Amino acid sequence: MKKQKYKILCFLFSLTAFSQQQKNKQEFITNGKKIAVYTTADDTKLRLTPTDNLVFSTSSQPTETEISVFVESKKTFQTFMGVGGAITDASAEIYAKLSKEKQQEFLNAYYDKQKGIGYSLLRTTIHSSDFSSESYTYIQEGDKDLKTFSIEHDKKYRIPMIKEAIKTAGGKLTLYAAPWSPPAFMKSNKDMLKGGTLLPEFYQAWANYYTKFVKAYEKEGMPIWGISTQNEPMATQTWESCIYTADAERDFIKNYLGPTMKKEGLADKKIIVWDHNRDLMNQRANVIYSDPEAAKYVWGMGFHWYETWTGGAPMFDNVRKVYEAYPDKKLMFTEGCIERFDAAKYQFWANAERYGTSMINDFNNGTVAWTDWNILLDQNGGPNHVGNFCFAPIHANTNTGELIYTPSYYYIGHFSKFIELNAKRVSTAVSRSSLLSTSFLNTNGKMVTIVMNHTDKSVIYNLIVDTAKTVVTIPAHGIQTLVY
Structure with missing residues (x-):
């Protein structure tokens, strides 16, 4: 009798599971909508x-x-993973200058789905970038053993702002981070700025640095979803930068970063490669993904939109070609902004259309997530310690305390406010x-x-x-x- 009851229960459970499965598979219907x-x-x-x-x-x-x-x-x-922007030192420093009322308005504008546009992604930097008031690292110069590692610098502006953003978003944001340069002593040019390469004798120390960053941020209550190896690894910039060829990035991930993240219990953190423009993304994908020992550590590829610096058109097809060639790896737009700040162009409509054009094309070509650059800058397009002033979707005039919403903010909102996480x-x-x-x-x-x-x-x-x-x-x- 017990066996019979058990069989009936199993049958009913299977039937329920099957009908739920069928319900989930129901076709989309337009009738009556x-x-x-x-x-x-x-x-x-x-x-x-x-x-x-x-x-x-x-x-x-x-x-x-x-x-x-x-x-x-x-x-x-x-599957859609979200839209968001970066909280840089610059954004956090300007945010701190706003009144409490304006701070709340700002947070709602980005992170509240009803009052604002519902950002669900957040990028930040591993120590300084050009959008910091100065260059800095988390260690004393020369400390290859990382004994002096501390994120104390970030506790003044950046970490409090990130925590407020997470809170406004309902307690969860997909947070990921990228370095602009290793410390100067680890590099061939002995300078955080102007390119250079990571010296082989510091590969392990630099890999350890990422794990210390992740653990330090998570200890502060900010879960880290992933990291990228290097921001813009083929650009020698006047600001923090470091060059990795495709072979160099592959080998660093395969022999150091991947194994170190795993050893430190961080194997679930995603590793993003490239994090640079669409022009060379296919070659980077070919080199890294064709090596199974490197590829096994890599979640996917990040890319930017600045390939137009040469005067050419955006290379949207390259995104599609990576998507077609490596369908098991993800694609994420990790940075874009309107360069060369000019206060007369706050409401310049073509800036917004650049966002709309890129987002539609990138999503149609297989991108799962799209991340803007600075979410807030001042009336000068900064602060930026090398004068690389740019636009953000929202600016704050620190003299008047007002927030200036640009058309780009609304164009991004047409995606982020309405597309839900896990949409197809x-x-x-x-x-x-x-x-x-x-x-x-x-x-x-x-x-x-x-x-x-x-x-x-x-x-x-x-x-x-x-x-x-x-x-x-x-x-x-x-x-x-x-x-x-």
Whole structure:
């Protein structure tokens, strides 16, 4: 009798599990769904503003003269991991100068999903970068045994701000960190600035340095999700920088960083390679990923958007080619900002469109996460100890205490506010080059489609999802998020 009861219970449990599985596999349906439209556009007051509530009707064959966005809900790709920005020393120093009210407004603007745009990612630096008021490390110069290691410097500005960001985000942010340079004594040029390479006799000491950083930050209550080997390893900059060829980065990870992280109980922390522009990312992937002993330690590849410094166009296809060649490795946009600060261009719309264009293309090419650079800078585009002043989505005027929201903030928000963690990217295409588009299916069953119009004219377009259709108008130089 007991055996029979047990069999019945097992059968019922299996049936429940099967029906739950089927429920989870349910196809996305448009029938009866309303489409909420949110719009931001140049020469208007629209900023993430609800502008329409639409319904679907049955779609028929679109004509060649119509402009259409096509979403095929059954074709899904990578899982979304988040959007965010970097808390640098510069951001933290400026944040500390704000009034308590402005600090709360700022935190809500980035990290609160209802009041702001809901950032879920946070990048920070391992000791100083150019966006610090000075160069510094966590040890006394020459201390190869790291006996003097201390993150005391970061406790003044950066750590308190990171903790407040995590709290505002609901207690959890995906936090990762990158070094700009090893300490001067560990380098061939004996200088944290202007490139140079890591000297072989300090490979182990430098690998130990990462583990000490991770443990020190985690002791302060800030879980570290991952680290990258080196910020921009092929650029000799006037600021903190260090050169690694693809072979050098591969060997450092294979022989030192990977094994050391594992030995120190940090094997679950993700290691990001490259962390530089799209131009050379394919070669870096080929060299590191083709070595199984190095590749086993690597979560994926980080990349930036500054390959346009040569005057050329962004190399979006390179992202797709890495995604196609190495589908088991992840892709993460780890840094981008508008260079050459100019206060007259706070509201320069092309800056925002650079964000929209990059985010749509990068996601469509397989990227799982997208991280902006400084989340806050002052009215001079700093502080920056080598004068490399840049834009942030939000600036603070430290003379007046006001916050200045740039269009870039709202363009980023069209993604970060509506796409939920663990959403799946969905096949999306456009019929005309006047529009760009991407879509994600949230785990709650809501589809999010982002459409961007970078032309001087408003565009009427069909949104065709599977066999359903609605008609939408997007203003000139506008971006829309459609939730349905």
